[in-house]
Amino acid sequence: MRYSLTHLKELEAESIFVLREVYAQFEKPAILFSGGKDSIIMTHLAKKAFWPARIPFPLVHIDTGHNFPETIEFRDRLVEKLGVQLIVGSVQKSIDEGKVREESGKNASRNALQTTTLLDTIEDHQFDACMGGARRDEEKARAKERFFSHRDDFGQWDPKNQRPELWNLFNGKKNMGEHFRIFPISNWTEMDVWQYILMENIEIPSLYIAHEREVIWRNNSWLPVSNYIKLEESDKPEVRKIRFRTLGDITITGGVESDADTLTKIVEEVAAARHTERGNRADDKRSETSMEDRKKQGYF
Amino acid sequence: MAEHNDYLDMQLLRFTTAGSVDDGKSTLIGRLLYDSKSIFEDQLDAVESSSAKRGLEHVDLSLVTDGLKDEREQGITIDVAYRYFATPERKFIIADTPGHIQYTRNMVTGASTANLALILVDVRNGVIEQTCRHSFIASLLQIPHLIVCINKMDLADYSEEAYQKVVRQYKDFASKLDVRDIRFIPISALHGDNVVNRSKNMDWYQGETLLHTLETIHIGSDHNHIDCRLPVQTVIRPHNNKYHDYRGYAGRIAGGVFKPGDDVVVLPSGFSSRIKEIHCFEESYEEAFSPMSVSVTLEDDIDISRGDMLVRPNNQPKMLQDIDVMLCWFNNNGPMPRSKYTIRHTSNEARCMVTEILYKVNINTLHRMEDDKNIGMNDIARVRLRTTKPLMVDDYSDNRITGSIILIDEATNETVAAGMIKL
Structure with a gap:
């Protein structure tokens, strides 16, 4: 080597x-x-x-x-x-x-x-x-x-x-x-990005790490409840342990259920993931x- | 499951493929991604629904590599697309390029950074014009390793005889190539034989599968570790109290191994000094080699700027103003007599003109055409350039970085040609 x-x-x-x-x-x-x-x-x-x-x-x-x-x-x-x-x-x-x-x-x-x-x-x-x-x-x-x-x-x-x-x-x-x-x-x-974050010990927003949050189930992902989304009657807010794989606007970024609360666990989770990270981005799904x-x- | 820190031992391998839809290139890439579990479920869902939309009965793995709207509509690859997958051993970058002659420039682009080329041959057709073209481009761009996948073995009853016939045919033709390492693998991309998993249909084949070859092929000596070359990209001057006098010459090492204490010469000025320290961020190195990006400090305060090159006193590149290159032309407008171009070589820039066209190369036969000197889009020609100032050059076969140039049209700013320097 x-x-x-x-x-x-x-x-x-x-x-x-x-x-x-x-x-x-x-x-x-x-x-x-x-x-x-x-x-x-x-x-x-x-x-x-x-x-x-x-x-x-x-x-x-x-x-x-x-x-x-x-x-x-x-x-x-x-x-x-x-x-x-x-x-x-x-x-x-x-x-x-x-x-x-x-x-x-x-x-x-x-x-x-x-x-x-x-x-x-x-x-x-x-x-x-x-x-x-x-x-x-x-x-x-x-x-x-x-x-x-x-x-x-x-x-x-x-x-x-x-x-x-x-x-x-x-x-x-x-x-x-x-x-x-x-x-x-x-x-x-x-x-590569996650491995590098782990190797270099780079600080990242806590949103990437599994945490409890009030969410609703919409478009096949857990969308965070915030002032910026309109709740419909069918939306049932609940608290889930989730993390985000990408970060965009709070209105379009869906989370995944996860127990990965350390960088090492995130790398393991990414390795085993069966969906692309942008799969939870509503902006990509329009066409x-x-x-x-x-x-x-x-x-x- | 692999230990989570195995990734600290992984290497990077870049390979290129060329081909049209019919020869199974996209299917092969789809197969590699699928069998190495690099296709995600939502991607597969998308491919399944596209396949259904087109009225196909099976899931067409080649749709995984679909890119732009036009390409999807026409069912062809036009531009280079980059694909990624990884195994516990290596990370792979595929430069997926079209195969037709009208896209030679895209194939050349994909080949320029590759360690390895995958050449696909349909066992029923044997070596055809397109096989020759792809192989020549790999040879011209000095890709160190070539894997010839003899595909569609399922359509030839997995016959060893059919495979050997194509191998012989290819070896005959390959004597004209300048490639050190050529390997052959019989595969069926459609059914997955010898791609990731060993084929149960070809007991007679004792060699490795394609993926295993990609994972283990020795790429450690693909970089030049002999001739020390550091083209300076920029000079780092912090202007703060702690590093008041710091002058770091920043660049990516193009060849050789640099160490603190080494005597160096700065080109083109010819001033000499000694390396004080080699850094990347707070890390300081005992040795630095290609392709590391570093920042070097010297014992003496000398005038160095972008475009200069640090080398060792006893091993210097040629300083030339008349440079022979093998040029690949990328533009609809060919070079006009005495028209000027910007030439870019490492971090250096000058102006140049094409002073002589020696011959054109028939990319299908490697035949020299000395009577046809009209250069157009996708042509490959041996030319002589005259530059406004000397460039510090190596032969392309010794160093792909210090041996390559591009030409830029001064009116349109387009990259109109790429060239490999021949000393």
Whole structure:
């Protein structure tokens, strides 16, 4: 095994390389930070890539207002610890300004509205590269994504006209008004992420760890009861021990029943899982190509 | 069940496959994912309902690898898709590429980072044009290992004779290839013979299954650990009190083994110094090698910036302005005489033009075409480039990182070509 890296070390080295390329090739890059484990990993990797200097990018959070309170507490603590700038793009503000209209009805969510707020935030701050924690194993449209993904003037993704990406030569050249989405952890899987969190002992929001919570059974998963969802008569709130495999808005993120209350147990549970992690995300279930459609418009 | 910390011993293997729907490539990938339990129930449900929607009687595992809307509608692979699975031994990244000649550029892209190529041959058809094309691309991109899966053995009564005939045919043709390690496995992707589980229908085959081969094939020497090369990506300067004078030269090691105390030369300036420390975050290394991402500090304060390269004094790359490359062209517009491109090599960038087209290569036969010098989309040609400044280059066969370049169109910013340097 001399002069050979483990798979996690090799993935880490690749991601650090990409983060440094972004710093070198762009003028105003930013990290898109959702408070989920993937953006936490990316931020951790950025810390490693530029040590002993600070992370040279601001964290950008597109805030739908429909957050888990734990996510926001975690975000604010992390920002303070790292000494980085936090920029919040508010979906509520986009709604108030009349740029987007809120969905109504039982399964209403602000997921799709984020795209407008995201693109506005990118334009307001003139970011030329936005790093996201998306992974290719998550979803079929993401499997075709580049590390350096070009976006036109309208922030749109053209999957049929992507730049070829060979070896580790990344082409971040663009015209005025265009920008790039960069995915430094493209090659990681859900399992890699958890193993890495365990190996590096990375702090994550408590939501990922099994806990008791008031939930309702909707769309085949346990949806947390909050002020942001409309309870119907048929909904029967009950307390269950659950954990979340992904974190999105509180209105669309379903939990799974679990006893995994340590990182080690989570890794074991992920290894035995028979469903994909996004299987509990209502935003992906709207149609067979909902991710591809949203991505073309400029979604994460 | 495996110990939870086994993952600290796992290695990463990247392999590429090429093919069209008919030769069973998607079925094989689906089979690998399915039999290694890497397909989740909700994915399988989706595949089952798509199969039913198309009026198929069986669950079509090839639908697992479906990607974009257009690809699903047309039933073809267009772009490179990356797939992931893991066993307790290794994590695998599959670059799944189309096989048709009009997508040569996608195959080249998938091959550029692969340790291994899977070549699929239909036992009934033997070696065909597409087999040759995929093998040549693997050879051209210097993929160290090649596994030839002779597929659809179920349709040839699992006959050893039929298998041996194709093996002989392939070996005849493979003498033209530059690949060190070629292996053959008779399989049936549809029924799973010799993919993950050993076939009960082919007692005459004594070799390993495909998955076992993927898990055990030696990839430790796929990286260059001899010629020390560190292309500098960026310089880390913290400007804080604790690390006031810290200057870290950050980059991913492209070759060799670096140690603190080593004498180094900085190219192109030629200044020399000695390595003080090698870091990644708070960890400090006694040895660092490819493909590690590190930050190096030197004993002397010298001017170093992105695009420079740290090497050992007695083992230096060539500094060239006239560079011969095997070029794969990716764009509808071929190179015009004297038109300029941005050339990217490691972290370095310059401008260049194509000064001479020596010959084109017929990708199906590897035949040189010296009278046809018109380069178009998907063509592979040996050309000479003239750059505005010297680049620090190695032959591609010695180092895939310091031996590769891309060309970028200055008007459209598109990546129009990729090249492998020939010294």
